[in-house]
Structures are given as C-alpha cells and as structure tokens.
Amino acid sequence: MENNNYKMKCPRCGGNKLNLNSMTNMWICSECGEQFRDLDAFKREIDNTGSRVKFFVGLSVFLIIAGIFIYKLGEMTGESFMSVLGIIAFPTAAFYLYLAWKVYSTKDEKQAEYERLVKKVRGE
Numbered sequence: 001m002e003n004n005n006y007k008m009k010c011p012r013c014g015g016n017k018l019n020l021n022s023m024t025n026m027w028i029c030s031e032c033g034e035q036f037r038d039l040d041a042f043k044r045e046i047d048n049t050g051s052r053v054k055f056f057v058g059l060s061v062f063l064i065i066a067g068i069f070i071y072k073l074g075e076m077t078g079e080s081f082m083s084v085l086g087i088i089a090f091p092t093a094a095f096y097l098y099l100a101w102k103v104y105s106t107k108d109e110k111q112a113e114y115e116r117l118v119k120k121v122r123g124e
C-alpha cells in the first residue's frame with residue numbers, strides 16, 4: 001500500500017516515500033530504509049491493553065482450574081499421563097499471568113513511545 005497521506009513523514013530522514021507492509025503493520029521508508037509502526041495499529045494495541053490483560057488472566061484461571069480437575073481425574077483413574085497433563089497446566093498458567101503483567105506494566109512506556117512517534121511522523 002502506497003502512502004497517500006501527505007502529512008506523514010519518515011521519523012528518521014523526514015522523507016515521504018513510505019510503503020506500508022500490511023502483514024506487519026510497519027511503514028518502510030524508500031529513502032533511508034527506516035521501519036516504523038503504523039500509528040493507528042499502535043494506538044489500537046494501546047487501547048486494547050485492558051481487554052488483553054483480562055484475556056490472559058482469564059486464560060490463566062481457566063488453566064489452573066482445568067489443571068486441578070485433570071490432575072484429580074488422573075489420580076482417580078490411575079492414568080498418570082493425565083496427572084502430568086494437569087501439572088503442565090500450571091507453568092502454562094504462570095506464563096499467561098506473566099504476559100498479563102508484562103502487557104499491563106509496559107502500558108505507560110508504550111503510550112510514551114506512541115506519542116514520540118506521532119510527533120516525528122506527523123510533525124505535531
């Protein structure tokens with residue numbers, strides 16, 4: 001996709017020959033090769049912080065409950081692979097909790113990065 005917004009410029013060299021890679025949502029400057037994030041996509045990501053945190057926390061809770069259930073079922077039936085599966089759910093749940101924390105704790109950092117990029121790209 002070609003850049004038709006005359007207001008946009010490269011944050012590094014100020015050039016305006018920019019092409020959007022729609023797969024990665026990254027703009028590429030044809031003059032200096034600089035790659036930078038699409039502002040709208042970046043903004044959407046920041047706006048979705050709350051729902052992403054809720055999603056990861058919900059997934060963790062689900063995994064913990066499912067893990068306990070499957071572990072107990074493994075104990076009752078003597079199927080040791082089920083007990084192992086149940087135990088694996090816990091580090092997986094911990095991983096999603098970590099992701100939730102990471103998304104939440106970098107919110108301000110991302111907002112600041114977004115504002116810096118807006119200033120450079122739109123010259124505001």
Ligand SMILES: [Zn+2]
Pocket residue numbers: 010011012013014015029030031032033034
């Ligand atoms: Zn450039």
